[in-house]
Amino acid sequence: MSIAETYEGAGTLQNASTLKSEERREKLTFLGLSMPAVLTILIVVFLPIFWLSSLSFFNAAGELSTENYTRIFSSALYRRTFVVTFQISIAVTVICVLLGYPLCYWLTKMPNKTAAILMVFVLVPFWTSVLVRTYAWLVLLQRNGIINSSLMSLGIIEEPLQLAHNLTGSIIGMVHIMLPFLVLPLYATMRNIDGDLVRAAVGLGSSPRGAFWRVFFPMSLPGLFAGIVLVFILSLGFFVTPALLGGGRVQMLAQRIESTITVYSNWGAASALGVVLLLLALAMIWLMNRVFGLDKLFMR
Amino acid sequence: MSPAAHSLPIDISNLCKAYGSVKALNDVSLNIAAGEFLTLLGPSGSGKTTLLMALAGFVRPDGGSIRFGEQEMIATPPHKRGLGMVFQSYALFPFMTVAENVAYPLKIRGVSKSDQKARAERALETVQLGGYGDRRITQLSGGQRQRVALARAMVFEPQIILMDEPLSALDKKLREHMQIELKALHEKLDATVVYVTHDQREALTMSDRIAVVNHGRIEQIATPERLYRQPHSFFVADFIGESISLPVSVANDTAQLGERVLKSNTPIALGSGGHRLIIRPELLEVTAGAVPDAANDLSGQVHDIIYQGDSVLVIVQHDSAGQINVRVPANRAGQTGLPSKGEQIGLALHPEDTIIVPEHVA
Ligand SMILES: Nc1ncnc2c1ncn2[C@@H]1O[C@H](COP(=O)(O)OP(=O)(O)O)[C@@H](O)[C@H]1O
Ligand SMILES: [Mg+2]
Numbered sequence: 109m110s111i112a113e114t115y116e117g118a119g120t121l122q123n124a125s126t127l128k129s130e131e132r133r134e135k136l137t138f139l140g141l142s143m144p145a146v147l148t149i150l151i152v153v154f155l156p157i158f159w160l161s162s163l164s165f166f167n168a169a170g171e172l173s174t175e176n177y178t179r180i181f182s183s184a185l186y187r188r189t190f191v192v193t194f195q196i197s198i199a200v201t202v203i204c205v206l207l208g209y210p211l212c213y214w215l216t217k218m219p220n221k222t223a224a225i226l227m228v229f230v231l232v233p234f235w236t237s238v239l240v241r242t243y244a245w246l247v248l249l250q251r252n253g254i255i256n257s258s259l260m261s262l263g264i265i266e267e268p269l270q271l272a273h274n275l276t277g278s279i280i281g282m283v284h285i286m287l288p289f290l291v292l293p294l295y296a297t298m299r300n301i302d303g304d305l306v307r308a309a310v311g312l313g314s315s316p317r318g319a320f321w322r323v324f325f326p327m328s329l330p331g332l333f334a335g336i337v338l339v340f341i342l343s344l345g346f347f348v349t350p351a352l353l354g355g356g357r358v359q360m361l362a363q364r365i366e367s368t369i370t371v372y373s374n375w376g377a378a379s380a381l382g383v384v385l386l387l388l389a390l391a392m393i394w395l396m397n398r399v400f401g402l403d404k405l406f407m408r
Numbered sequence: 409m410s411p412a413a414h415s416l417p418i419d420i421s422n423l424c425k426a427y428g429s430v431k432a433l434n435d436v437s438l439n440i441a442a443g444e445f446l447t448l449l450g451p452s453g454s455g456k457t458t459l460l461m462a463l464a465g466f467v468r469p470d471g472g473s474i475r476f477g478e479q480e481m482i483a484t485p486p487h488k489r490g491l492g493m494v495f496q497s498y499a500l501f502p503f504m505t506v507a508e509n510v511a512y513p514l515k516i517r518g519v520s521k522s523d524q525k526a527r528a529e530r531a532l533e534t535v536q537l538g539g540y541g542d543r544r545i546t547q548l549s550g551g552q553r554q555r556v557a558l559a560r561a562m563v564f565e566p567q568i569i570l571m572d573e574p575l576s577a578l579d580k581k582l583r584e585h586m587q588i589e590l591k592a593l594h595e596k597l598d599a600t601v602v603y604v605t606h607d608q609r610e611a612l613t614m615s616d617r618i619a620v621v622n623h624g625r626i627e628q629i630a631t632p633e634r635l636y637r638q639p640h641s642f643f644v645a646d647f648i649g650e651s652i653s654l655p656v657s658v659a660n661d662t663a664q665l666g667e668r669v670l671k672s673n674t675p676i677a678l679g680s681g682g683h684r685l686i687i688r689p690e691l692l693e694v695t696a697g698a699v700p701d702a703a704n705d706l707s708g709q710v711h712d713i714i715y716q717g718d719s720v721l722v723i724v725q726h727d728s729a730g731q732i733n734v735r736v737p738a739n740r741a742g743q744t745g746l747p748s749k750g751e752q753i754g755l756a757l758h759p760e761d762t763i764i765v766p767e768h769v770a
Contacts, residue, residue, distance in 0.1 A: 308499035310487045311464055311570075312513040312560065319487075322512075326503050 157386070164379035176380035186364070186381075193361040196275070196350065197343035200282045204339050207283070208290040209332065216298045227295070234288040242349045245281045246272055249353070273355025281349040289342060290335035297331025298324075337396060341389045361385055415443040415600045416477040416567040418463070423472030425458055425624075432458040433469065434624035440602065441616075445594050447603045449611040450621030451647070456604045459621070460572050463602060465489050476568060492561035492569035492599070496576055498553045500545045506532070506556050507541030513564040531563040532556075534593065551582045558590075562597055569597075572604045587613045608648045612636065620644050627769055637761075640677045641769045645686040653684040654729050656764060663764045666728045670704055672762040679766020686763040689721065689735035694747070695754035703756035706732055710751045720746060724755060 115121055167175040180186045211230075215223045233241060248254050249271035256268040271277055301324060309319035347362035354360075361381060368378040418440040425433040432455045440446045448456045461467040463474060465486030474481045481489060492513075500509050510528040519527070532538055535555035545553065554574060561569055575583045575590075591614045594601055605611055611618045612632040619629040620643070628640040639645035642653065656663045656670065663670045665685055676683065692706065699705040708726035715738075722734045734755060736746070747753045 302497060302499065304495045304497050304499040305501060307466055307486075308493060308495055309501075309512070311466070311491060311493035313487050313490070313516040313564070315487050316485075318516065323501060 160379045161383050163375055164377075164383050166376045168374055168376060176377045177384075179377065180380055180384060189359050189361055189364045192359060193344060196279060196282070196358070196360060197340050197346075199279055200286055200343045201336055201340045203279070203283045204286050204290045205332070205336065208287055208294060208335065209328075212291055212295045212298050212328075215295055216301075230288055230291050233284065238285055238348050241285060242281055242352045245277070245284065245349075245353060249277050249280065272353055274357050275354070277353035277355070278350040278358045278360075281353040282343060282346060285346075285349060286339045286343060289338040290332075293334040293338070294328065294331040297334075298328050301327045333396065337393055340392060344389055344392075345385055414567065415598050417442040418568065418600060418602070419473070419475040420459075420463075421473045423459070423462060423469050423474065425462060425467060425469045431624045433462065433472075436472070436624070436626055438619060438626060438629065440600060442600055443598065445591070445601045445603065445614060445616045447605060447611040447615040447618045448621050449605060449608060449618050449647075452606055454621045455624040456606075456621050457572055458624075460570050460602060460604050463568075464491055464493060464570055490566055490568075492564070492566035494557045494561045494569070494571040494574045496573040498557040498574075498577075500553055500556055500560070502545050504545070505541065506537070506543045506545065506548070509545065509556055510541075510559045510563050512560060517564060527563055528559075531559040534562070534596070535559045550578055551586065554578060554586060558593070562593075562599070565597075566599060568600045568602070570602050573606070574603075575610065576605070576607070583610070584613075590614060612648070620647065622647075637763070638674055638677075639686070639763065639765055641679060642684050642686075642765050642767050643769075645684075645763060645765050649688055650690075650733075650735075651686050651688045652731075652733060653686050656683050656685045658683045658764070665704075668704075670762055670764065671702065671759040672764055673759045674763065676764050677766055678770040679768050680770065681767030683764055683766050686765060687732060687757065688761070688763075689733040690719075691757070691761040692732070692734045693756040693758070694722070694734060694736060695756050697754065699754045699756045703758045704762060706755040706757055707753060708732065708755065710747045710749055710753055713746060713749060722747065722753075724753065726755075 164176050165172060165174065167173045215226055218226065246253075250256070251268045251270075251272075253272070255271060256265075259265045260268065271280070305327070306319050306324050309323045310316060314322060345362050346360065347366065350358050350360045351363050351366075354363075362385075365378045365381045365385075368374050368381065418438075420436060420438040420440075423433050423436040424431070434455075436455075436459060448459060450456050458467055462469050465481070465484060469482065472482065476489070501512070504512070507525070507528050510531055511524040514524045514527060529538065529541060532540060535558050537552060537555050537559065540548070540552070540556075545556070548556065554577075557574065561571075575586050578586060587610055594614075603611075603614065612635075615632055617629060617631055618635050620627045620635070622643050628635060628644045630638070635644065636649055639648065645651060646653065654665060656665050658664075658676060661676060663672065663676060663683060663685065670685065687706070693703075699707060706724075706726055706729065708724040710722060711725040711731060712723040714721040714723070717738065719738050720736045722736060724732045724734060726732050732755065
């Protein structure tokens with residue numbers, strides 16, 4: 109229905125065309141403003157992904173084939189890499205949740221000012237380079253590092269613990285780096301939960317613990333889910349920390365990709381690994397969405 | 409309702425709570441009868457919420473006693489007090505449906521699923537929301553949310569229901585409608601209701617008795633009519649209804665406005681800090697001729713006339729007392745004709761309407 113029809117019988121619409129063109133101009137302005145971002149994403153995200161996935165269909169000899177993919181699924185070495193990557197990512201995510209949830213809950217109980225100060229402690233490491241933090245952990249965790257030497261001088265242990273250059277070291281380092289990614293969305297969500305809701309639950313007969321599980325926890329789930337997805341997906345593709353703190357003994361997917369290129373110069377195989385990693389990440393998001401029933405949670 | 413549920417009296421004595429140097433509750437004692445609708449009325453920051461939250465168990469008082477019936481409750485945790493509660497923000501659980509919200513107190517109490525459903529539906533019908541059970545909270549208007557909160561507070565037939573400014577988020581028309589509805593609902597329920605508001609009109613409309621709270625103390629507790637006609641202090645008189653006040657001198661139980669002795673039927677309340685005469689615009693009478701001897705004469709010259717729809721406000725300039733407002737019902741004004749500006753009119757304040765209060769309660 110045209111504008112004129114809508115107002116039929118109401119006489120002429122004054123300035124209708126001026127108002128219409130004003131509206132069009134406004135829309136164009138918004139489109140123009142969003143163009144740089146849209147183009148950037150197109151060029152630096154979608155184009156490389158497209159290029160990467162097409163590369164993965166060429167073998168080392170430059171012929172079109174699915175060889176790169178069949179190798180990923182048949183080789184025990186690759187299978188081992190996937191298993192380790194998942195194990196580490198799950199372990200890091202679980203530890204982050206176990207550390208981060210109580211931390212956030214405790215922060216929400218603090219007065220605003222104290223909570224803001226404490227948040228800085230979470231954020232300062234977040235603002236420091238990953239490389240710096242990883243080397244700092246190396247200093248702390250190595251055989252004659254601060255942790256081992258203090259434990260030995262206190263007589264708690266006889267032999268130095270093997271904390272770095274292995275799985276333990278990788279996980280400790282990764283948890284430290286990933287924790288803010290869980291804490292930030294989770295804390296924001298918890299802070300926004302109306303205290304009256306928990307009070308209402310208790311007032312209507314729930315024990316404090318019951319009110320937590322029946323009201324507070326479900327309301328914190330969107331933030332927890334966002335944090336879990338961030339941590340898990342970032343862990344899947346993490347490189348620096350496992351490379352340095354794992355001491356070559358821990359091979360995650362990103363490291364495998366790196367060595368495939370630098371050692372074997374096999375771009376096709378590396379690309380195939382990258383594509384599989386990307387698809388896995390997307391599949392995980394989809395799966396978690398199904399499990400947590402997120403559409404229901406976000407419907408307010 | 410079920411025979412098990414019968415309302416309980418509440419006895420509060422010497423309740424104290426300080427936040428730093430602020431005495432939010434300053435030695436509050438209050439007896440609320442079983443089944444009564446009692447309103448805590450006072451300005452913002454006077455301690456109403458603190459008192460209500462102390463009853464609910466969310467604020468731990470510094471000292472005092474709270475008894476529900478015979479039972480001392482002062483140290484009982486909130487979830488064991490068995491209260492129905494309605495919050496200003498409604499505090500409905502956003503991730504549950506209307507029916508799940510209402511059934512929540514029943515679920516906690518281990519009521520069977522089918523019973524939960526039936527009782528929740530019945531409670532929703534009581535607040536005129538029958539058939540709304542499957543809706544999401546977000547799909548409801550403010551007034552409907554308010555009703556859901558009410559249904560949730562009463563579904564388990566609590567003996568005591570607490571409400572903290574439950575209507576303040578609604579617009580005026582809906583608020584006035586809900587006031588009447590809440591009052592009717594209270595008559596159906598067998599529960600003692602403690603209601604908090606800062607709106608004096610709301611308090612007058614709904615309550616059996618009103619406790620006026622000021623600076624953490626109860627200034628006066630009385631029925632709406634008594635509170636209106638016989639306030640104990642200037643604070644109460646000023647807070648409730650519309651009025652102007654004039655300083656008077658009191659000696660030997662008689663009050664004097666300037667040179668003139670005031671005729672009053674009510675005994676002058678004790679207190680400190682001087683006395684004031686309270687003049688409510690609607691209690692003044694415009695006399696055709698001279699003011700009769702039995703009444704107090706406040707005659708003066710008409711300064712202004714303001715039409716307000718349901719009534720007309722006449723502003724009279726009195727020689728010594730300044731401006732006095734008189735409210736004339738619009739219908740009567742229409743029949744007898746209004747005075748005109750500058751005209752000299754007779755104003756009578758009858759002895760039974762002559763309210764003299766001390767500045768502060770004793
Ligand atoms: N948690 C608190 N911490 C500090 N002061 C408070 C707290 N709660 C209430 N108060 C103070 O106690 C007084 C009474 O508050 P409140 O009971 O909320 O008043 P009302 O509900 O009548 O507006 C106010 O001066 C308020 O600032
Ligand atoms: Mg309040």
